[in-house]
Amino acid sequence: MPTPAQLDSLWDFSLALYAQPDIADTCLRLQDEQGINVNLLLWCVWLECKGLALDDAHLHEAQRRTRGWDHHYVVPLRHLRKRMKAEFGIQNEVIEGVRKHIKQAELAAEQQLQMQLQDLTQQWLQQPNGLKPMAIGNTQFEGRNLRRYLDDAGVKRGAIDSLVQCLTGVLRSI
Template sequence: MSSDLWSFSLDLYAKPGVEPACLALQAAGANVCLLLCGLWLEQRGVTFDEQRLEQLRNLAEPWDEQVVQPLRALRIQWKEAALEDARLNGLREQIKRLELEAERQLLEQLETVTKDWPKERQAGAGQWLQSVAGNAGRLHHDALHQLRVAVSDT
């Protein structure tokens, strides 16, 4: 699997079952970029730490709320109308690309924050995904399992 978070995320998201698992967790309130970062940290063997988790959330949540979610909401809002209007569909595709770019920039920020975190391969590394998923992970345990299986298949 790729060493940088963006490439890791693209590779993982392309695996069977990952997209629906991420979307189910997202619908339950999880931040997909944090999920991907959590998986990446687990795969790298970074020991879980509550302060590190809080640092990631403090970075991700404002960007997600102010940038990613408004783009996503607009893209979703235009979905039906864009099926019948080619001009609107073109704009919707631009919004979709902007949303993806906003997520890429967030993943790059998350990678920058975590780049010097020690890789210890201790038992605590497996806590990242469950912790970043929060309540969504408790509601969709199967989706978390699907993500872990996809990472282990690399």
């Protein structure tokens, strides 16, 4: 089985990484408590695993380009799914079936957002002022892109360090 870093598709990479211990819980906590976009977070990690350095201009462009899709489709589906669970619980099989369909739609919307990010990455790689490779010899995950995104979003240094440490261990072990 390939490691997440060997997967070319951002979606496949994200699924493989997200399935690792502690990653989903940590990402969801940042999403729920600090408004972090988990898809952008995973994209930052994917870029670094591909050896690509993210600068502020490209990060802000990616945020701008994905904001509408996330705001109009992903987040409302997530809120609807969570509200249904809070209001109805999981006991009613019919309502739970509806909620599961909403979750599938939410995941499909997130996959579309990741496809937008991957396409944007490919466009940038074909431009002279596009993404640049990381320093030669930098083969170990250090969380540079992730730190840039989370610093920009106002996440506290301790939370960033914990996530980078968790990711470093996971990426090293698989």
